[in-house]
Amino acid sequence: MLTAYIEGIGLLGPGLNNWPEGRRILAAEAPYVSRPTDLPPPASLPPSERRRASRAIKLALAIGHEAIAAAQLDPATLATVFSSSAGDGYNCHEICQALASNDRQLSPTRFHNSVHNAPAGYWSIASGAMASSSVICAHDASFGAGLLEALVQVVADNTRCVLISYDTDYPEPLRAVRPVPDAFGVALVLAPRPSAQALARIAVSFTDEASLHIADESLERLRQSIPAARSLTLLQTIARGGAARIIVDYLEYMRLGVDVTPCS
Amino acid sequence: MNFFDQEAPGVRPLLLSSFTATSCIGRGLDQTLDALRRQDSGLLPCRFETVDLETFVGEVAGVDEVGIRGNLRSFDCRNNRLAQLGLVQDGFVEAVKDVAARVGANRVGVFIGTSTAGILQTELAYRRRDSATGALPADFIYASTHSPFSVADFARRTLHLSGPVATVSSACSSSAKVFASAQRMIAVGIIDAAVVGGVDSLCLTTLYGFNSLELTSAHPCRPFDPARDGISISEGAAFALIEKTPENLDADAILLLGVGESSDAYHMSSPRPDGLGARMAMAAALQAGGVAPSEVDYINLHGTATPSNDAAEGNAVSALFGSHTACSSTKGATGHALGAAGGIEAVIAALALRHGFIPAGVNTLHVDPAIAIDYVLENRAQVVSRALSNSFGFGGTNCSLLLGRAN
Numbered sequence: 001m002l003t004a005y006i007e008g009i010g011l012l013g014p015g016l017n018n019w020p021e022g023r024r025i026l027a028a029e030a031p032y033v034s035r036p037t038d039l040p041p042p043a044s045l046p047p048s049e050r051r052r053a054s055r056a057i058k059l060a061l062a063i064g065h066e067a068i069a070a071a072q073l074d075p076a077t078l079a080t081v082f083s084s085s086a087g088d089g090y091n092c093h094e095i096c097q098a099l100a101s102n103d104r105q106l107s108p109t110r111f112h113n114s115v116h117n118a119p120a121g122y123w124s125i126a127s128g129a130m131a132s133s134s135v136i137c138a139h140d141a142s143f144g145a146g147l148l149e150a151l152v153q154v155v156a157d158n159t160r161c162v163l164i165s166y167d168t169d170y171p172e173p174l175r176a177v178r179p180v181p182d183a184f185g186v187a188l189v190l191a192p193r194p195s196a197q198a199l200a201r202i203a204v205s206f207t208d209e210a211s212l213h214i215a216d217e218s219l220e221r222l223r224q225s226i227p228a229a230r231s232l233t234l235l236q237t238i239a240r241g242g243a244a245r246i247i248v249d250y251l252e253y254m255r256l257g258v259d260v261t262p263c264s
Numbered sequence: 265m266n267f268f269d270q271e272a273p274g275v276r277p278l279l280l281s282s283f284t285a286t287s288c289i290g291r292g293l294d295q296t297l298d299a300l301r302r303q304d305s306g307l308l309p310c311r312f313e314t315v316d317l318e319t320f321v322g323e324v325a326g327v328d329e330v331g332i333r334g335n336l337r338s339f340d341c342r343n344n345r346l347a348q349l350g351l352v353q354d355g356f357v358e359a360v361k362d363v364a365a366r367v368g369a370n371r372v373g374v375f376i377g378t379s380t381a382g383i384l385q386t387e388l389a390y391r392r393r394d395s396a397t398g399a400l401p402a403d404f405i406y407a408s409t410h411s412p413f414s415v416a417d418f419a420r421r422t423l424h425l426s427g428p429v430a431t432v433s434s435a436c437s438s439s440a441k442v443f444a445s446a447q448r449m450i451a452v453g454i455i456d457a458a459v460v461g462g463v464d465s466l467c468l469t470t471l472y473g474f475n476s477l478e479l480t481s482a483h484p485c486r487p488f489d490p491a492r493d494g495i496s497i498s499e500g501a502a503f504a505l506i507e508k509t510p511e512n513l514d515a516d517a518i519l520l521l522g523v524g525e526s527s528d529a530y531h532m533s534s535p536r537p538d539g540l541g542a543r544m545a546m547a548a549a550l551q552a553g554g555v556a557p558s559e560v561d562y563i564n565l566h567g568t569a570t571p572s573n574d575a576a577e578g579n580a581v582s583a584l585f586g587s588h589t590a591c592s593s594t595k596g597a598t599g600h601a602l603g604a605a606g607g608i609e610a611v612i613a614a615l616a617l618r619h620g621f622i623p624a625g626v627n628t629l630h631v632d633p634a635i636a637i638d639y640v641l642e643n644r645a646q647v648v649s650r651a652l653s654n655s656f657g658f659g660g661t662n663c664s665l666l667l668g669r670a671n
Contacts, residue, residue: 086412099468100390111473112533112658116433121659124527132525135434137412145430156448173399177406253426
């Protein structure tokens, strides 16, 4: 059993603009209305870098900053785990299109933004964080794999770790083979000990039980369509504020059992 | 030094009970060791696919002849063929099978580093788009070829394991960082052993991409030479089976003593000139292993052969170790296998420990006088008890592995 305290949450996705709004929607205090994800320009980057930031970079930075601000912590001091199905889909499309053309020259920015750790690199530049940053990919299991990696860091190193789990959509023709329809990201500040900011305690173990669905049909469709949105069952449990055991999607042969206990 | 009584702040060492590497200098340990002893380079003028760049590459021979059949056929692509070629060397598959039988297949994790996985498959598919609809060809399968997870998933299925699995994709530190993930998971008790490694294969994205940044050399790369002018891109597959250290060990057993990680917080494609991030990663690895800088016998440098990378790493090494620790970059031999480099170089460090030699940095004619380190230009036969392996990457990601002999 791996235990940690969630001290801050960042959320951005279709019809989910931030955690305070998302919390009310997930707690059924406000209706869910799906609309395209609005990705803000990354204010923490210098203007030249801000202009060139990909969708994945904008998303990861926005949710990371929201979660850490909510936890009232300094991002420069925190280790991070970035988890996504893959790198930025639009960037990948532009590269593959250029390489299939008669002019194969790539732009340097497009190439360095193609590495899967581009959001992690920009995060480090924007926040000044020199702590370790891990970059995990596990296709549809990416949220579960990221949560596991971050929790293991919290327990093994007895220190805080920020999970930044995000996915961005693909343009055609890639969308046909990887149908991620929009951008969705969730960030969790995880701590080894309780604090005044702690929202909930989670205790996680492997299980072969089936993962839980969300009753609201449009939220369940969102949960199933974007790997990072597999977090929605956990977020809904925290939003409702009660204690519960939930099952979060991970691998096809193994899921994560999460005992959630609210703090204060 | 008795590693077994050692508690915090250091971490408990782990045993590398089996390891293997396949690169342009050879398939498996024997060929790799022979090439290192001969100071051979595997770099040749680029003839890969339809690439029209004046550069040298380290291509692994025979990758296209590897067959992926049966229920894993959907994984067929150059990257997974290279993974399979690497996995079947040196009795690695059998060693994993033995451990899985002992601890349970669900108690063995799989953590594989890659930067581009099978992106070549997508690059080729984009040449065959439907002229009317723009659609990719029906035989293109994204999830099991190009998706970064495909290589870890393929390795797990090939090895019949059912523990936690993930791909680590932090550019050129990827297959060093996998050691950290595995070590932590073993430390918290959710697994007993792990297959770690790295696989990266030649593709147009990295060849044209590094060319766009003017980071590729028109010559075989010359790390730490004053005339160095860029990298030579290569490919490779390396794997290690790591597990809790048993009570009784062979004297020449190889241990993972510590892993150190840091971020530069500086620039996407250039290292901090002062090497501070690199120094922090090396210092953290030493601290984790409870080892002083003077106790390290050899440093396998990241040493990509770009002017700025080598200068920054040289600053970091001399600041932490002074100028008397033997160092080399083996990328003059193997090229830069990007996400597989950390794994390949961890295996080379393990060979240095096991066989008592310091591999020279090949292609380099002179050592840059502005860099105050003991850069080795001819192989040295000597006992190597502890070796450090550096892997740094785009985005300012840094990882150092500290390996040691058990005796």
